Amino acid sequence: MEHDGTKLPIYERKPGQKFEVTESMKHEFSKNGFIIVRNLFSDEEITKLRKSLESPESELMKRSYSDSDGDGGRIRIILWNHPGDDYSGVMGRCERVVGTCEKLIGGEVFHYHTKMILKDARTGGAFQWHQDYGYWYLNGILRPDMISVQVAVDDADKGNGALQVVKGSHKMGRIDHTRIGDQAGADPKRVTEALKIMDKIYVELKAGDGLFFHCNLLHTSDKNLSDRRRWAYISCYNRADNVSYKDHFHARYTPLKKVPDSSVLECDDFNTMDGKWFHVPDQNKDFSYEYIPEKKQ
Template identity: 75%
Template sequence: MADNSSCPPTFHRQPGVKFDVTDEMQRDYNESGFAIVRNLFSGDEISRLRSNLESPDSELMKRSYSISDGDGGFVKMILWNHPGNDYSGMMGRCERVVDTCSKLAGGEVFHYHTKMVLKEAFTGGAFQWHQDYGYWYLNGILRPDMISVQVAIDDADRGNGGLQVVRGSHKMGRIDHGRVGQQAGADLERVEQALKVMQKVDVDLKAGDGLFFHCNLLHTSSQNKSPRRRWAYISCYNRADNDSYKDHFHSRYTPLDKVPDSAVLGCDDFVTMDGKWFHRPDESSYDYIPEKK
């Protein structure tokens, strides 16, 4: 059940109970452009991912890189196209994520890419105001029938560089974007006008909470100057009937092999990276160069 209407649209997953999108959640998502699900992943599930990332032998962290925010800050990232069969892949393939994205997006979805955004204490960079479809559009995708889910690995709020969104801004359609540092940023004139008539919302998440959001939702996050780290796992999905008309550096339609929710904790594989198709930035063009292994 959603919280009071004056608050962000928020829902709760009960342990041991299959999560499903209610009519209320669908309406709130359609109206606001986002919905929060508390306890999307359990403490044990997040703890296992966090422990692996903190390990000096983490295969995922070996593939991390940093991007500039254009204002002296840097964000460490890990990005891959296909979910894979390791623990991080099970998170992006499990029923509670895939089924929720399919219902909110209105049809079958496939995995577009997953990234981890790792903002370290004191030094973590900002993300400029942007829409994901503001630059995904350039990859040959005709419609904004795309959705992402951000899962908090650490507690997140504005103090440690948590996400801020503009409620209902997905209804504006795609805004022109330009380059800011190594990021894509939305036309600030449009952003400023949107903020005059729409509500800016701080997305405060506890570890394990998930934010499902539309690809045209305006969002940003500030630099992390606090002593608290802010790590997040973000999986992005495209509708199966909205495949790109051209090849690009993210995946085109590939049927998604969905797994039961129990497959997350049931997976002990943190080392198999085959087939995930990791990316690294090309500093000369800001595009991504795929690591195909």
């Protein structure tokens, strides 16, 4: 069922004010599997992120790669395991992001990974219906005590492939996933049945808006066939007491060094990639990483 967009769990961060997580936010997150925060990042902060990506010297963009969507489309991605100290890292370490995640998921979190999803105009591929925990479970993580934060770098709407979520679907528990192209997709039968009784919502965001969502929330996005790009920044966090029981290709527990919200605008470092551990596709195995060691102080 498609939702008409009314009565969604939408909140707003006021400029210059500390963002506080309320009991209402926690209730809506528990009930729906997500909340939306308008103006999570300001226009000036998003402009700086764009600058870090659009510069010809961008160290982030040098590490982009593309995945097939299984239907002729491709999605460009940049993915790294540890946040680092550059601008993209400070965004994922600031209090308004990390502190909100900790209150919504119920405990200390650590950075699992961050990725840029780059859906370019007329060429950006689709994502299959999936749950993040559908494949993070395979990494040896026992409980779905995980959360992601998507920040719109560009305005996102139906026309350019905005994220779609199934409201309350996180309560279904983990669904089996299978490979579709280069992606993992949820059991189509389960998705079909869920859509008969649950609301499908297009998460339409303005640049700087944020979506906090549970790792078992079903979500997807269509191809971007418009003449507008849709780029998004997504940081993922695991609870500190939910460490995987086996080694895998995302970060294990590493204490997260939170920084004040003011640190975002204060940071002008766009290209120091020390310690980030970038994903590098490898035809001969599922993953490989470019490790950039941290500089000694």
